[in-house]
Amino acid sequence: MAEVLLSEEEKYYLVLGVAQDIRVDGRSRLDYRSGDVEVNTVTNSHGSVRIRLAETDVIVAAKVDLGVPKTVTPNQGTINFLVDCSPTASPDFEGRGGDQLAETICRILSSTYAKSSSINLKSLCIVPKEFCYIVDVDILVLQCGGNLLDVIAMGVKACLGTCEIPRASGTRYDLGKPVPVFSRDEFQFDYLDVSKAPVIVTLPRVGRYFVVDATLEEESCSKGKLAIGVAPDGNITSVDKLGKACYQVRSIAASVQMAAKVGVDVNKVLSDRIDKLKKSKLHSTKVWQAKQDDEMEVS
Amino acid sequence: MALDDLWEQQIRPDGRTPHELRNITCQMGIFHPQASGSASFNIGNTKVMAAVYGPHEVRSSQKKHHNPDKMIINCEYSSATFSSNERKSSTKADRKSMEISSNLRSVMEHIIIPDIFPGSQIDVYVELLQDDGGSYSACINAATLALVDAGIPIRDYAVAITATMSHSVCMVDINAQERGQCAELTIGVLAQSNEIIVLELANLVQNFYLKDVLDEGIKGCAAIYKILEEAVRQKFNKMEQSLV
Numbered sequence: 242m243a244e245v246l247l248s249e250e251e252k253y254y255l256v257l258g259v260a261q262d263i264r265v266d267g268r269s270r271l272d273y274r275s276g277d278v279e280v281n282t283v284t285n286s287h288g289s290v291r292i293r294l295a296e297t298d299v300i301v302a303a304k305v306d307l308g309v310p311k312t313v314t315p316n317q318g319t320i321n322f323l324v325d326c327s328p329t330a331s332p333d334f335e336g337r338g339g340d341q342l343a344e345t346i347c348r349i350l351s352s353t354y355a356k357s358s359s360i361n362l363k364s365l366c367i368v369p370k371e372f373c374y375i376v377d378v379d380i381l382v383l384q385c386g387g388n389l390l391d392v393i394a395m396g397v398k399a400c401l402g403t404c405e406i407p408r409a410s411g412t413r414y415d416l417g418k419p420v421p422v423f424s425r426d427e428f429q430f431d432y433l434d435v436s437k438a439p440v441i442v443t444l445p446r447v448g449r450y451f452v453v454d455a456t457l458e459e460e461s462c463s464k465g466k467l468a469i470g471v472a473p474d475g476n477i478t479s480v481d482k483l484g485k486a487c488y489q490v491r492s493i494a495a496s497v498q499m500a501a502k503v504g505v506d507v508n509k510v511l512s513d514r515i516d517k518l519k520k521s522k523l524h525s526t527k528v529w530q531a532k533q534d535d536e537m538e539v540s
Numbered sequence: 541m542a543l544d545d546l547w548e549q550q551i552r553p554d555g556r557t558p559h560e561l562r563n564i565t566c567q568m569g570i571f572h573p574q575a576s577g578s579a580s581f582n583i584g585n586t587k588v589m590a591a592v593y594g595p596h597e598v599r600s601s602q603k604k605h606h607n608p609d610k611m612i613i614n615c616e617y618s619s620a621t622f623s624s625n626e627r628k629s630s631t632k633a634d635r636k637s638m639e640i641s642s643n644l645r646s647v648m649e650h651i652i653i654p655d656i657f658p659g660s661q662i663d664v665y666v667e668l669l670q671d672d673g674g675s676y677s678a679c680i681n682a683a684t685l686a687l688v689d690a691g692i693p694i695r696d697y698a699v700a701i702t703a704t705m706s707h708s709v710c711m712v713d714i715n716a717q718e719r720g721q722c723a724e725l726t727i728g729v730l731a732q733s734n735e736i737i738v739l740e741l742a743n744l745v746q747n748f749y750l751k752d753v754l755d756e757g758i759k760g761c762a763a764i765y766k767i768l769e770e771a772v773r774q775k776f777n778k779m780e781q782s783l784v
Contacts, residue, residue, distance in 0.1 A: 283670050284585055286622050296574060300669065302622035325631040328616050328665040329571060329578070329591035332599070335616055335665070336633070343631070379621040383589065383667070384571050 245457045252462050256448040265458065271503060273454040276392075278399050278511075280518050288404025292396035294454070296386025301378060301396040303404045307421075308375040310366060318365020318373040320401070322350045323380065324393070330385045339382070346380075346393055349441070349481055353394070353470050359438050359478065360401070364431075367409045367421045374406060376433075387456040390468055394441035395511055401438065402515040405430035432519065439470040439478040440507050442500040446486060451496045453503050467496050471504025473512065550709065552718065558711040559756070561701075561763060566681070566771045568689040577690020581682035584715055585672035590682035592690040594662035612661040613652060615645035617679060619668035625716075640676060643738070647680055647728065650737055651694045652687065662692060673715035673724075674702045680728050680738065681764060688772055699764045700728035700738055703757035705749045712760035727757035731765040734758060 247255075255265055262269050276294035283289040286302040293299075310317060324346045326339025333339070354360055365374040378400065380393055408431055410424040444451040445466035447459055455463070465484025472478050477497060482488070488496075550557055562584030571578035575591040582588070598606050606612065617640045621628045633641075648664055664686065666679045677700035684698045702714045706722040714724050723745045728738025736758075745753060 283587075283620075283622055285625055285670060285672075289622070298571075300620070302620075304622060304627050306627075323621055323629075323631065325618075325621060327618060327620075327667045328663075329575065329589060329667050331574075332593050332663050332665075335614075335663070340631075377627055379627070381620045381622075381667070381669075384574060386574065 245461045247458060247461055251458075255458060255462050259447045259450050259452055259459070264452065266456070268454075270450055270452045271499070273507070274456075278396070278514055278518065280399075280403050287406070288400050290396050290400040290403065292392055292399060294386075294388065294392045294395075295456075296384055297389055297392045298382075298384035298386075299389075299392050299396050300381045300383060301393070301400040302381075303376055303378045303400050305404065305406055306375045306377065307367075308373060310370060310373040314362070316366045316369040317362035318375060320354050320360070320362070320365075320376045320378060322347050322354075322378050322397075324350075324382070325380065326382045326385075330382050334382075342389075345483065346390055349390065349468060349479070350378075350394070350397060353439060353441070353479055354397075356478065358472070361434055364433065365406070368412060368419050371419060372421050376401070376404065376406075385457070387458075387460050388443060388454045390441050390443050391454065394439075394470075395507070398435050398438045398440060398511060399515050399518070401433050402435040403518055404433060406433060435515070436512065437472060437474075439472045440504055440511060441468050441470050441479075442504045442507065443468045444496045444500060445484075446488075446492070446496075451492075451499060453499075467493065467500075469497055469500035469504070471500055471508065473505065473508040475501050475505045477501060552711065554715060554717070556713075558709050559759075561713045561760060562715065564764070564767050566685060566768065568685055568771060568775045575686075575690075577686045577688070577692070579682050579685035579689050581678050581685060583674060583678050583681075583713065585670055586674050586678050586715075587669040588666060588675065588678040588682040589669060590664065590666045590679070590686035592662065592664050592683075592686045592692065594690070595657040595660035595692070596663075598659065598661045606659075608659045609655065611652075611655050611657050611659070613645060613648050613664070614661060615641055615648055615664045615666070615683075617641040617644055617666045617668070619671065619675075623668050623671045623675075640679070643676075644679060644683060647698050647738060648683060648687070651684070651696060651698045651730070653693045653695055656693055671716065673717075673719050674713060674726075676740070677701050677726050677728065681768060685768055685771065689775070695730070696733060697731040697765055697768060698728055698737060699731050699761045699768060700726060701757055701760040701764055702726050703753050703760060705745055705753050710749075710752050710756040712756055725753055725757060727754065727761065729758060729761045731761065731768075734762075 274295035279291045282291040283302045287305045289302040324343035326334040328335045408429045409421040412419040445463035465486025468481040470479035566581045568579045577592040580589045680700040704722045723743035726740040
C-alpha cells in the first residue's frame with residue numbers, strides 16, 4: 242500500500258493515543274470514518290458503484306456476459322474479480338507497481354465469493370451445463386487513504402446487490418439445443434441476492450490494540466493486520482493474516498470477537514443503503530458530492 | 541444510417557445540432573490532499589480523471605540518466621477495464637496506452653514552463669473511466685486542469701476537441717456512435733494563442749473539406765477553454781472566500 246513517512250515522535254503519539262482509545266482524528270478504536278456509496282457511475286456496465294470512505298475512493302463495475310458453466314459446477318454461474326490500482330492513487334502504482342497489492346485483494350475476494358454460503362451462484366445459471374451468466378467484477382482504486390480491503394469488499398457487495406442481471410424469459414430450441422431468449426424490455430431484470438454476502442473487517446494492530454478502519458498513518462505504525470470476513474449474521478467466513486506481525490492465539494481470538502461485533506453493524510448499514518439505492522436506481526449524480534442526508538456513518 | 545438526417549434536418553443521432561457540444565462538467569481538487577493537483581473532466585458519457593504529483597525528487601529508476609539542471613515530466617495514461625463496451629481483460633498497459641502516454645507527455649512538456657524546478661520530477665497520471673468518444677481530447681483537458689490545480693506554472697491552457705465532416709456538414713465533439721461512421725479529427729490548441737499542438741486524424745476526409753473541419757475544431761476548443769477557465773475561476777473564488 243502507499244507508504245506514509247512518519248517521524249518517531251508522530252508514531253509514538255499515535256500509538257499512545259490508540260492505547261487510550263483516542264485516535265489522531267478523535268475516533269475511538271471501533272469507529273469508522275464517514276463515507277457514501279453511489280450507483281450508476283459507469284453507465285455502460287450492468288452494475289456500477291463508487292464507494293468512498295474519507296479519502297479511500299474505489300469504483301466497482303460489474304459486467305454480465307453469457308458463458309458456459311464450468312464442468313465441475315454445471316448448474317452454477319461464475320463471478321470473476323479483477324483489481325486495478327490506478328496510478329492516480331499513488332506514484333508507487335505506476336506501471337506494474339500496484340500488481341502485488343491487486344493480486345492479494347483479488348485472491349481474498351475470489352475465495353470469499355466462491356463459497357455457496359456467501360452468494361447463491363445457482364441463480365446465475367440459465368440452462369444447466371449449457372448457459373450461465375459470467376459476472377466480471379472490475380475494481381478500480383482511485384485513491385487510497387487506508388483500509389482499502391474493507392472499502393473494496395463493501396463496494397463489491399453493493400455492486401453485486403445493485404447489478405442488473407438480464408432476465409431470460411425462456412428458451413427456444415435451435416438444432417435440438419436449448420438457447421436462452423432474453424426479454425427485449427430493458428426494465429425487466431433481476432437483482433442478485435447479497436443478503437448473506439460477507440464484509441471484510443481489517444484489523445491492524447497498533448501497539449497492543451486492534452483498530453477498525455485505519456488511516457494510512459495508523460497502518461504505517463502497524464507491522465501486520467488481520468482481514469476477517471464477517472457475514473451479516475455474525476459468522477466468520479474467512480481470516481487472513483497480512484503483513485509481518487506475529488500473534489498469540491489469545492489476540493487472534495479477541496480480534497475475531499471484535500470483528501464479528503463490528504461486522505454485523507457494517508453489514509446492516511450497508512444492506513440498508515443497498516435497499517435504498519435499489520429503490521432510487523434510475524437517479525444518477527453528475528458531480529461527485531457527499532449528499533448530506535444520505536451520508537453513511539458507522540460507529 | 542444514423543447520420544441520414546444530418547443534411548436535411550441538421551440533427552445528429554443523439555439530438556444535437558452539428559455545432560453543439562455535449563454536456564460538460566469538470567471539477568478540480570477531487571483527490572485533495574493526497575495528490576498535488578487533480579481534476580475530473582466529463583463530456584457527455586466520456587469520463588476522465590487526472591492527478592498530478594509533484595514537483596518532487598526524481599525517482600531512483602530515472603536517477604541514473606538524469607540531468608540535474610533539467611526537470612523530468614512523467615506521464616502515464618491508463619484506461620479502466622470497464623471503460624469501453626468491450627471489456628479489457630487485462631490491466632497491463634497495451635500499445636495504445638503507451639502511445640497515448642507518450643503523446644500526452646509531449647503535450648505537457650509543451651505547456652509546462654521548462655526547467656522551472658531543475659532536478660525535480662512532475663508526474664501526471666490520467667485515468668479513463670468511461671469512453672464514449674473524444675477520450676484523448678478529454679484526457680488533455682483533464683490534465684491541463686490538474687496542472688492548474690497543482691499550481692504548476694504553465695504557458696497556456698491546452699484544450700482539445702474532436703471534429704469531423706459527414707454528408708457535407710461539419711460537426712464537433714464526436715461520440716462513439718458517430719465515430720464508427722465518419723472520420724475523427726482530434727485537434728488540440730494552446731487556448732490563448734490558438735496554436736495547434738495536437739492534430740490526429742483517423743479515417744479519411746476529402747481534401748477541400750479539411751480546412752473547414754480545422755476551423756470548426758478551433759471554435760470548439762474556444763468553447764471548451766471558456767468552460768475550463770470558469771471552473772478555475774470558481775475554485776479560486778471559493779478559496780478566496782474561505783481565506784477572507
